Amino acid sequence: MNLATRFLGLATLLFLINAACLSAQDKVVKGYYMYWSKSTLPASQVPWDDLTHLAYAFIWPDANGNLVTSQAEHPEMIQRAHDEGVLPIISVGGWGQSDAFPAIAADSVLRARFIGNLVDYVVSKGYGGIDLDWEYPAAGDRDNLTVLVRELREALDELPDAYELSMAMPSVDWRNGYNVFALNQYVDWFGLMTYDFHGSWTNRAGHNSPLFAPSNSQCNTGSIHQSVQHYRQKGLPRNKIVVGLASYGRQFNAGVLCGVVSSTTGNGAAVPYHEAMRRIDNGWTREWDPVSQGVYLLNPDSTRIVTFDDSTTFRLKADYIVDNELRGAMVWALGYDRIDARHPLMHELGTLHNRTVSVAESTELPASVELLPNYPNPFNPVTTLSYRLSEAGTVQLAVYDPLGRELAVLVNGNRPAGLHSVRFDAGQLAGGVYFYKLRFNGETLTGKMMLMK
Structure with missing residues (x-):
């Protein structure tokens, strides 16, 4: 050069x-x-x-x-x-x-x-x-x-x-x-x-x-x-x-998300985040909507919902x-x-x-593992996840929903040095954001992908 x-x-x-x-x-x-x-x-x-x-x-x-x-x-x-x-x-x-x-x-x-x-x-x-x-x-x-x-x-x-x-x-x-x-x-x-x-x-x-x-x-x-x-x-x-x-939500007199409200009394009232957290302590359950990428609370007798x-x-x-x-x-x-x-x-x-790239970060030695962006992204229903290893070792690659629940294990075993790819078929999942996590030699890397349906 x-x-x-x-x-x-x-x-x-x-x-x-x-x-x-x-x-x-x-x-x-x-x-x-x-x-x-x-x-x-x-x-x-x-x-x-x-x-x-x-x-x-x-x-x-x-x-x-x-x-x-x-x-x-x-x-x-x-x-x-x-x-x-x-x-x-x-x-x-x-x-x-x-x-x-x-x-x-x-x-x-x-x-x-x-x-x-x-x-x-x-x-x-x-x-x-x-x-x-x-x-x-x-x-x-x-x-x-x-x-x-x-x-x-x-x-x-x-x-x-x-x-x-x-x-x-x-x-x-x-x-x-x-x-x-x-x-x-x-x-x-x-x-x-x-x-x-x-x-x-x-x-x-x-x-x-x-x-x-x-x-x-x-x-x-x-x-x-x-x-x-x-x-x-x-x-x-x-x-x-x-x-x-x-940083607030809304309470509705309904038992299901998108359900017709049963009465107007107090319906749609604002609920600050700190109040919503107290309701979880009082027996309300946290539910997840994978399509809208939103959360909501359901009270114990399923008559009220708080979206927040x-x-x-x-x-x-x-x-x-x-x-x-x-x-x-x-x-x-x-x-x-x-x-x-x-x-x-x-x-x-x-x-x-605060997501700033510093000179110190840019001069670090190359990592032993590199997780590449999945392609295509967004996708429906198949995408390819790729990673590169500088040396052989044990690899774990899994897919998670936003709540941290493991949905699929794509790789779990020894792999040689080099570039590796694996296909992920999300045909059975609802549209929304999902995460994939790669573990190798004590390092953990995470990526995000969007399933569009």
Whole structure:
């Protein structure tokens, strides 16, 4: 190998390492901090290590373009965010607080007043960005929204420091209120509110925030994957999409998933993660939906269901974000998963911006075993799993479901050095995510595959 070739190889390696670092560091993990959480979630209890952004919710405009901010004063939290290296941003609007947006966006005087007040507020209070949460513009507001966002972006760009501008979006643009192509020029990233797919407004028990659509079309009110595909088809780049996750679930008066609810009393009520965990301790059983990749709880007499997210589903969604090269995740809301001093769900998302390839990792000696990605992936129903051994030894290769249950043993015995492949037929399994684990000479490697049916 000549010097030029070696230099090119080193330059390529450094580029890939740098790209991987930038990709990991650029991920967004945004947690909504509700203003009414001041007494229950002090700054000392926020999972700072797992966050890149803290969104303080909410302030909103009145009919004259002034800001309603009486509930938003929390200077200690904003300062703590800066101290922890987390960007504090202010969420503007929210459900039930967006009535003034249409008139403001349509009137140049009101628009200028609102933007001026908002920018002044952000700068004076120490925020690093704005999260616009207009719920929800209609088709008649579409062009006015674009003008509002453009002028807000221009006002932020005139400031000496850089400020982020993001937008919260419905799971699908069902009112045709967003010119995504135009908005993309001015917005740093878009948070999809991919939760509340079922609740008191639906007559069947269903998942609150499923990764994939259920098999029963009567319960297919949407999913994270469908929302991502919807906005991708509208032209939104992958690196602008932040997926919404929920640290709460919904309770339904039904005995089976997708079952018709028996009564409306308390139906669809929100159940925080920490409360769901207590129900398991009280005899509720945890069930798994392999199609939607979701979990739910069933009470002892099979009359009530709670659909929610746990560490398993948050981990699957984090993997989905990485695999699909999306920008990151946002969670409603901080504190819902707190058990003692732990935040199990937020911890799963913290890995999104900590998955960094370092120079030290890149210079390690070659491993004695290499697990290659299965091909094809996604697949239906057959895929090939391959691995490479640098020396002979005992190999164990097995397939598992997301709950860790062993489904098939593909290899269990001595194998010589070299490349090996084995076919896996999943014809008897339901569609969904599965894992394969390779054990060799004390090393354990894991891969993930998607069965599409």
